[in-house]
Amino acid sequence: MQKNILITGAAKRIGAACARLLHSEGGNIVLHYRSSKDDALQLCNELNQKRPDSAKLIQADLLNMHELEAVAREAALAWGGIDVLINNASAFYPTAVNDVSEWQWDELLGSNLKAPFFLAKSLVETLTDNKGCIVNIVDIHAERGLKGYPVYSIAKAGLAAMTRVLAKELGPVVRVNAVSPGAILWPESELSEQDKAEILQRIILNRRGEPLDIAKAVLFLIKDADYMTGQILTVDGGRTLFC
Numbered sequence: 001m002q003k004n005i006l007i008t009g010a011a012k013r014i015g016a017a018c019a020r021l022l023h024s025e026g027g028n029i030v031l032h033y034r035s036s037k038d039d040a041l042q043l044c045n046e047l048n049q050k051r052p053d054s055a056k057l058i059q060a061d062l063l064n065m066h067e068l069e070a071v072a073r074e075a076a077l078a079w080g081g082i083d084v085l086i087n088n089a090s091a092f093y094p095t096a097v098n099d100v101s102e103w104q105w106d107e108l109l110g111s112n113l114k115a116p117f118f119l120a121k122s123l124v125e126t127l128t129d130n131k132g133c134i135v136n137i138v139d140i141h142a143e144r145g146l147k148g149y150p151v152y153s154i155a156k157a158g159l160a161a162m163t164r165v166l167a168k169e170l171g172p173v174v175r176v177n178a179v180s181p182g183a184i185l186w187p188e189s190e191l192s193e194q195d196k197a198e199i200l201q202r203i204i205l206n207r208r209g210e211p212l213d214i215a216k217a218v219l220f221l222i223k224d225a226d227y228m229t230g231q232i233l234t235v236d237g238g239r240t241l242f243c
């Protein structure tokens, strides 16, 4: 798979799993990170040791439009064009409705919805030239909001809507799809053991998924889903059957 792939928030966790799998399939990876410099550097070195000049790093806070545009520009220059944009970067934290600040709204909507849209906009030319595709990482709670996380849920609902809208706008040349994870990795801000147990109880396969489960779905959408656009693949161990 000779594709040049930009992954946002790729330094660790699900983004890094996507980078490793897509790289192992032959992709060149532009790894975007914001603050996880050490993890990003380590991953970039790991990939370049496997295949020289197959990974590059770009640092940016995607809430800053100038930095976002620079990411798109540099990514498009990296190997002469981008074939795939994976919108994975995301802020995730609870927000009580009566206490949420405008800054929190801007951060959650900015990272989960505005940045994916403006990255798509900034890359549309190179994606079109390369008959490329976009994969958005959504969340099962885009459909039915996660209690305690209204603003995050609204942002992901927007990203799901954006997946379908951009599929229409950018078709027939650029395909736009999404992967919707259930419980894969616990958030970096800790959940209580009781919360974790309650989540696990509602998963038919009785366990969390692995980052690799998401990466495999992303790979499928890029490599083998030539006749799919505007679709959202749910990877949740059957959890949505309980919602």
Ligand SMILES: NC(=O)c1ccc[n+]([C@@H]2O[C@H](COP(=O)([O-])OP(=O)(O)OC[C@H]3O[C@@H](n4cnc5c(N)ncnc54)[C@H](OP(=O)(O)O)[C@@H]3O)[C@@H](O)[C@H]2O)c1
Pocket: 008, 009, 010, 011, 012, 013, 014, 015, 033, 034, 035, 036, 037, 060, 061, 062, 063, 087, 088, 089, 090, 091, 092, 111, 137, 138, 139, 140, 180, 181, 182, 183, 184, 185, 186, 187, 188
């Ligand atoms: N984990 C799960 O079980 C789960 C479940 C459902 C959906 N998802 C979705 O799957 C994706 C990956 O999940 P994850 O848990 O691996 O993500 P994560 O660790 O929570 O976040 C991924 C990266 O997003 C980057 N990021 C956040 N705000 C940013 C900003 N303003 N500008 C640039 N980068 C920013 C961070 O980069 P730095 O560390 O470099 O700052 C972070 O490492 C996300 O879209 C998430 O919503 C995950």
